Amino acid sequence: MFVTNASRGLPRHRSRYPAERYTRWALRALTALLVLATLWLVVAFHLRGQWMFSLLFLVLGASLAIVFGRRELMSHRYIFPALAGMGVFVIFPLVYTIGISFSNYSSSNLLSEERVRAQFLDQTYQAEGQAFDFRLVREGNRTRLYLDAKGAGDLEGMRRLVSEPLAHAVEGQPLAVESAEAAPSGEALGLREVIALRDRLQSLTLVTPDGTELKMAGLRSFAPMLPRFAENPDGSLTDRRDGTTLTPDHERGFFVTEDGERLTPGWPVSVGLDNYTKIFTDPDIRGPFLQIFVWTFVFAGLTVVFTLAVGFLLASLLQWEHLRGKALYRTVLILPYAVPAFISILIFKGMFNQNYGEINLILENLFGISPDWFTDPALARTMLLIVNTWLGYPYMLLLCMGLIQSIPRDLFEASAVDGGGPLTNLFRITLPLILKPLTPLLIASFAFNFNNFVLIALLTEGSPDILGASTPAGTTDLLVSYTYRIAFQDAGQNFGLAAAIATLIFLLVVGLSALNLRLSKVKV
Amino acid sequence: MAMVQPRSIRTRKLGAHLALLGFVSLVVFPLLLVISISFREGNFATGSLIPERFSLEHWALAFGIPWERPDGTVVQPPFPVMLWLWNSIKVAVVSSLMILALSTTSAYAFARMRFQGKAPILKGMLIFQMFPAVLSLVALYALFDRLGQLVPWLGINTHGALILASLGAVALHIWTIKGYFESIDGSLEEAAMVDGASTWQAFRHILLPLSVPILVVVFILAFIMSIMEYPMASVLLLDENKLTLAVGAQQYLAEHNQRWGDFAAAAVLSGLPITLVFLLCQRWITGGLTAGGVKG
Numbered sequence: 001m002f003v004t005n006a007s008r009g010l011p012r013h014r015s016r017y018p019a020e021r022y023t024r025w026a027l028r029a030l031t032a033l034l035v036l037a038t039l040w041l042v043v044a045f046h047l048r049g050q051w052m053f054s055l056l057f058l059v060l061g062a063s064l065a066i067v068f069g070r071r072e073l074m075s076h077r078y079i080f081p082a083l084a085g086m087g088v089f090v091i092f093p094l095v096y097t098i099g100i101s102f103s104n105y106s107s108s109n110l111l112s113e114e115r116v117r118a119q120f121l122d123q124t125y126q127a128e129g130q131a132f133d134f135r136l137v138r139e140g141n142r143t144r145l146y147l148d149a150k151g152a153g154d155l156e157g158m159r160r161l162v163s164e165p166l167a168h169a170v171e172g173q174p175l176a177v178e179s180a181e182a183a184p185s186g187e188a189l190g191l192r193e194v195i196a197l198r199d200r201l202q203s204l205t206l207v208t209p210d211g212t213e214l215k216m217a218g219l220r221s222f223a224p225m226l227p228r229f230a231e232n233p234d235g236s237l238t239d240r241r242d243g244t245t246l247t248p249d250h251e252r253g254f255f256v257t258e259d260g261e262r263l264t265p266g267w268p269v270s271v272g273l274d275n276y277t278k279i280f281t282d283p284d285i286r287g288p289f290l291q292i293f294v295w296t297f298v299f300a301g302l303t304v305v306f307t308l309a310v311g312f313l314l315a316s317l318l319q320w321e322h323l324r325g326k327a328l329y330r331t332v333l334i335l336p337y338a339v340p341a342f343i344s345i346l347i348f349k350g351m352f353n354q355n356y357g358e359i360n361l362i363l364e365n366l367f368g369i370s371p372d373w374f375t376d377p378a379l380a381r382t383m384l385l386i387v388n389t390w391l392g393y394p395y396m397l398l399l400c401m402g403l404i405q406s407i408p409r410d411l412f413e414a415s416a417v418d419g420g421g422p423l424t425n426l427f428r429i430t431l432p433l434i435l436k437p438l439t440p441l442l443i444a445s446f447a448f449n450f451n452n453f454v455l456i457a458l459l460t461e462g463s464p465d466i467l468g469a470s471t472p473a474g475t476t477d478l479l480v481s482y483t484y485r486i487a488f489q490d491a492g493q494n495f496g497l498a499a500a501i502a503t504l505i506f507l508l509v510v511g512l513s514a515l516n517l518r519l520s521k522v523k524v
Numbered sequence: 525m526a527m528v529q530p531r532s533i534r535t536r537k538l539g540a541h542l543a544l545l546g547f548v549s550l551v552v553f554p555l556l557l558v559i560s561i562s563f564r565e566g567n568f569a570t571g572s573l574i575p576e577r578f579s580l581e582h583w584a585l586a587f588g589i590p591w592e593r594p595d596g597t598v599v600q601p602p603f604p605v606m607l608w609l610w611n612s613i614k615v616a617v618v619s620s621l622m623i624l625a626l627s628t629t630s631a632y633a634f635a636r637m638r639f640q641g642k643a644p645i646l647k648g649m650l651i652f653q654m655f656p657a658v659l660s661l662v663a664l665y666a667l668f669d670r671l672g673q674l675v676p677w678l679g680i681n682t683h684g685a686l687i688l689a690s691l692g693a694v695a696l697h698i699w700t701i702k703g704y705f706e707s708i709d710g711s712l713e714e715a716a717m718v719d720g721a722s723t724w725q726a727f728r729h730i731l732l733p734l735s736v737p738i739l740v741v742v743f744i745l746a747f748i749m750s751i752m753e754y755p756m757a758s759v760l761l762l763d764e765n766k767l768t769l770a771v772g773a774q775q776y777l778a779e780h781n782q783r784w785g786d787f788a789a790a791a792v793l794s795g796l797p798i799t800l801v802f803l804l805c806q807r808w809i810t811g812g813l814t815a816g817g818v819k820g
Contacts (some may be wrong), residue, residue, distance in 0.1 A: 001636065001637070001638050002636060002714075002717075003637065003638050003639070006723075007639060041674060041675075045670065048673075074723065075633050075639035076633075076639060078630055078632055078633035078637070079630035079633045081625070081626045081629065082626040082698060083630070083645070085692055086649065086692050086694060086695065088691075088692070089688070089689050089691055089692030090655065090657075090693075092663070092667070093660030093663035093664050094655065094663075096663035096666065096667070097659065097662060100662060314544075314547065317543065317544060322536075322537055323537065323541075329548065332548050332551065332552060333547070333548065333551060334806065335551060335555065336551060338802035338803050338806065339795055339798075340748075340770070340795050340798050340799070341752055342752060342754055342769075342773060343791045343794070343795040344555075346776070346777055346787065346791065347554050347555075347558050347791065349777050350782065353782065390551070390554075422536070451658065451659070453656065453658040453754070454755065457754065457755070457758070480658045481658075483658070483659065484755070487661065499662055502659040502660070505659055506655065509655055512654070513650065513651045513654040514651065517647065
C-alpha cells in the first residue's frame with residue numbers, strides 16, 4: 001500500500017524524455033476533448049429539454065475534469081473509468097427507474113409536452129368553404145390543373161391558380177401551383193378522364209407560393225389544408241373546425257376537451273405514488289402481482305434447495321477416495337455449466353414440446369402419458385424447476401467440492417473409529433461444516449434465481465397466462481419477467497408501473513446483498 | 525478408513541458408480557440428443573439417438589450454404605447464424621477488452637494505493653453488482669434512445685450501445701483482479717519506483733507482465749458473459765442482421781414453426797467452441813467465480 005507522490009502533493013518535474021512529455025500532452029488533450037464532448041452532450045440534451053440526461057453528463061464531465069485536472073486525485077484516475085461505467089450504466093439507470101416509477105410514463109404518455117403540442121398543431125383539416133373548382137387542362141402532352149375559387153372564398157387574395165405539369169409530380173412531394181390571370185390555353189378534360197385519373201389526383205398535394213397545401217376534396221374541387229388547432233396565450237388549443245377548446249391537464253398529462261375527454265397522445269407527468277397504490281389496491285393488478293411474488297420466492301428457494309442437494313450429494317460422492325475416474329466424472333458433471341445457457345434452455349424447450357418433443361415421446365412409450373408441459377401451470381412450473389436444477393447444480397457441485405476439500409481428514413477417521421457410516425459422516429460432519437461458509441453464496445444464488453430472467457424468457461415466456469389480469473402476467477412469470485412484459489410487451493407498455501415493481505425488487509435485492517455482505521465479512 | 529470391511533466397500537463402490545453413471549446419462553442425454561438431431565433428416569424429433577437417415581442439410585444451412593435435396597428442391601438458410609455468431613464475437617471481444625482495461629487499472633489502485641473513499645467504494649460496488657440489468661432496461665433503453673438522436677452510432681439497434689452498456693458490469697472483475705494483485709509481492713514495484721519509475725510505469729512494466737494469467741482469465745470470463753448476455757441485447761437490438769446469437773437463436777423455436785433440426789446444428793456449431801473454451805479454462809474460471817463470491 002502506498003500513497004502516490006502526486007496525491008501527497010509533491011510537485012511534478014518536467015520529464016527529461018521528450019517522448020514522455022509528448023505523451024503527457026497527448027493525455028491532457030484527450031482529457032480536454034472528452035470533457036468538451038460531454039459538455040456538448042450536456043448542452044444538446046438541455047436544449048431538448050431532457051434535463052435528467054443533461055444532468056447525468058454534466059456530473060460525468062465535471063468529475064472527469066476534476067479527477068484528471070487535480071494532481072492530488074492521481075489514485076482516483078485509475079478507478080475513474082470503471083466507476084464512470086458503473087455510474088452511467090448501473091447507478092444512473094437505477095435512479096432513473098425509481099424516478100419513472102413516480103410518473104405515468106407509458107406508450108400513451110411518451111413524448112414531451114412540447115412535442116405533443118407540436119403534434120396537435122401539425123394536424124390539418126380541409127376547409128370546405130374555401131374550396132376551388134378544378135379543371136384538368138391538356139396542352140400538347142402536358143396536363144395541368146387549373147383551380148378557380150368559387151363563390152366569395154379566396155386564398156390570400158389568389159382566385160386563380162395553375163399547377164406545374166402533372167408529369168413533373170414526384171411521389172411524396174407537393175406539386176407547386178402559381179397564381180394565374182386566366183385559364184391556360186388547351187383542352188379541358190371530361191369527367192370520365194378525370195375519374196380515370198382520380199387515384200393520381202387524390203395522392204397529389206398542391207402547394208401555393210406562400211406554403212398553403214391543397215388536397216382533392218371531391219370530383220370537382222380542391223380545398224386548402226388549414227391547421228386544425230390555434231394556440232391560445234394561456235396554453236390551450238382552439239379547434240378551428242368546431243370552435244371547442246382543448247386545455248392541457250398537467251395533473252394527468254393529457255389535453256382534455258370541454259366535456260373532460262382525454263386526447264392521446266399525452267406527455268409524462270408526475271403521478272406521485274399512484275403506481276405503487278395501484279400495485280397494492282387495484283384487484284386486477286394486485287392478484288397477479290401477489291401470485292407472481294409468491295411464485296418468485298418459491299422458485300428461487302426451491303432452486304437453491306434442489307441444486308444444493310444434487311450438488312452436495314455428487315460432491316460428497318466425488319471426494320470419496322476409493323472412487324476411480326473422478327476427474328472424468330467431474331468434467332462431465334460440470335458440462336451443464338459450460339454449455340451456454342441460452343442454448344441449453346432452448347434445447348429443453350424443444351425436448352419438452354408437447355407434440356413432438358423427446359420427453360413426451362419417451363413418456364408416451366413407457367407410461368402412455370403425454371403431459372402438457374407448456375399449458376398446465378403446475379407442470380410448467382415443474383418443468384422450470386427441473387431445467388433450472390439441471391442448469392444450476394454444477395455451480396453448487398464446484399462450491400461444495402472446494403469446501404469439502406478443506407474439511408480436516410481426521411474428523412472422518414474419528415468417525416470411522418466410533419463406527420460412523422457414510423450417512424452419519426454426510427449429515428453430522430460434512431454438511432454442518434460447509435453450510436456456514438456456503439451461506440453467503442446461497443444467498444447470492446437465491447438473488448440470482450430470484451431474477452432469473454433468461455430462463456423464463458427463453459423457456460416459457462411466462463405462459464400459461466393468468467386469467468383476468470389487466471397487465472400481461474403469466475403463472476410462470478417471475479417478478480423480473482413480469483416487469484419486462486409490462487414495459488416491453490403488448491400495446492400497453494406501462495413504463496411507470498414496470499418501474500414501480502422494479503423499484504420494489506431493488507429494495508429486496510438491497511436487503512439481500514446487505515445481508516450477504518454482513519455474512520461473508522468482506523475485508524476491504 | 526482402513527478399518528471398514530473390504531467387501532462392503534466393493535458393493536458401495538459399485539453403487540456409487542451406478543448412481544454417478546445414471547446421473548451422468550441424465551446430464552449428457554440432452555447434449556447427445558442435439559448432436560444426433562443435427563445430423564438427422566427433417567425438423568422433427570422422431571428416430572433413435574443414432575440417426576438412421578444421415579443428412580448434412582442442417583449443418584450446411586447453419587453455415588449459410590443453400591442445400592439441395594435429392595428431389596431437387598433447394599433450401600435456403602432460414603437465419604443468418606454465422607452473421608449472428610460474428611456479431612456476438614465482435615461485441616464480446618470489444619466489450620471484454622474494454623472491461624479488462626477498466627477493471628485492471630482500478631484493481632491496481634484498489635490493491636496498491638491508499639486513498640480517500642476506498643472502502644465504501646469497494647463495498648458499494650459489491651452491492652450494485654447484484655442488481656440485474658433487466659430491471660433497469662427501461663432506463664437503459666431511454667438513455668440509448670436519447671443518446672442515439674445525438675450520436676447515431678450509440679443509438680438503439682447499434683452494437684456500440686450494447687458494448688457500452690456492458691461496461692457497467694465490472695465490479696466482479698475488479699474484485700477478481702484485485703485479489704490476484706494482492707497475492708503478488710509489491711516489493712518489485714517498490715524497487716522500480718525507488719529507481720525513478722512513475723506509478724503508471726511500475727504498473728505497466730512490472731505488475732502487468734506478472735499478471736498475464738489472471739488477465740486472460742478475466743478476459744475469457746467477460747467474453748463468455750458477453751456472449752451469453754440476453755436481456756440487454758433483446759431490447760437494444762432490433763434488426764435481424766444486427767442480432768447476437770443469444771437473441772437470434774430463439775427464433776428457431778418460434779411458437780408455430782419449430783425448426784428443431786436446423787436449431788440443433790446451429791446450437792452445436794455455436795455452443796461447442798464456447799463449451800470447449802469453458803472446459804479448458806474451468807479451473808481458473810470457477811476459481812474466479814467462487815472467489816468473487818466468497819471473498820468479496
